Amino acid sequence: MKNLFGLDLAELESELSGEKKFRSKQIAEWIYLKNVRDFESMSNLPKNFRSKLSENFSIDRAEMISKLESKDQLTTKFLLRFSDGVAIETVAMKHDYGNSVCISSQAGCSMGCKFCASTLKGIERNLTAGEMLDQVLFVKEFFDGKLDSLVVMGSGEPLLNFDNLTKFLRMLHDLVGMSYRSMTVSTSGIIPRIHDLMKENFPITLSISLHAPLDDLRSELMPINKKFPLRDLIETGKIYADQTGRRVTYEYILIENLNDSPEIAGILAKLLKNQLASVNLIPINPVLERGFKRPSRERIEAFARILNSRGITATIRKEMGADINAACGQLRNKFLDK
């Protein structure tokens, strides 16, 4: 049976080519707006049409295997499994400014960043647009329909799954009604794909994972830096901000005695001056296999102060969900322990 979930409007229309065109729109509304999982519930479709749909098509959704809630109840992590058995983690977060979802773009990850859990077992496969949308709709339902924003910061490198990613963003905008301004895509810095993203002209926020302002150090932490070095990456960020008018956010994990010194803060400030950018400082979250340590609160604040005093807006990211391994860099293909 052909799965309709994940098809955009044009694809639905071609799948249902013998039918009246507006039927596809109705079906898309049931599937993507009303979160309906069976054809029988689509009450504005003729009964015989519904039966025909049930005989020929399916609406395949991920299955929730487990769910973990943080002690403060602000973060919930779901392990979702797709029909081929591949599983990924998705995180739902309640902030003062609204509800958000952090989705995975790949099962596993090929980037090999030294501080991150998602890449420990390499890449399993890309997720389809439908599988990304599935995570969003799942969390939207969990929040009783009140979902305000999306971050593509779960496992995977979204820009290495470019076509599925852009199809997903478009569907989320066109069919679910989320504004592009409420979406953020985070990348480890795949320069040619950042240029491609620019051409799409989505007013989304681009987040670049930086983590070090010196090539040697960055290459050590993020092997991708050998292919796309800092200078070119920062230049690309600048072009992106200039062309889109959108501020680029640079993510910077702070790791004790590695990239957290006042001197390095100064180098970072220099690197980012003259561009529409802000820095999101992330005190590193522990990953069992990795062994990096988080700096003291004083050292983190000192780092932020240096950036701010040199005109670079820097904020310290509020930690969420670390007690359930749901924080940045802690997502995997399956739950570790709890």
Ligand code: SAH
């Ligand atoms: N591959 C993309 C998308 C994943 S985003 C990217 O690299 O941007 C995940 C964010 O969490 C990135 O900024 C990543 O660098 C950060 N992260 C990874 N491991 C972390 C850890 N142990 N502690 C804190 N943040 C981490």
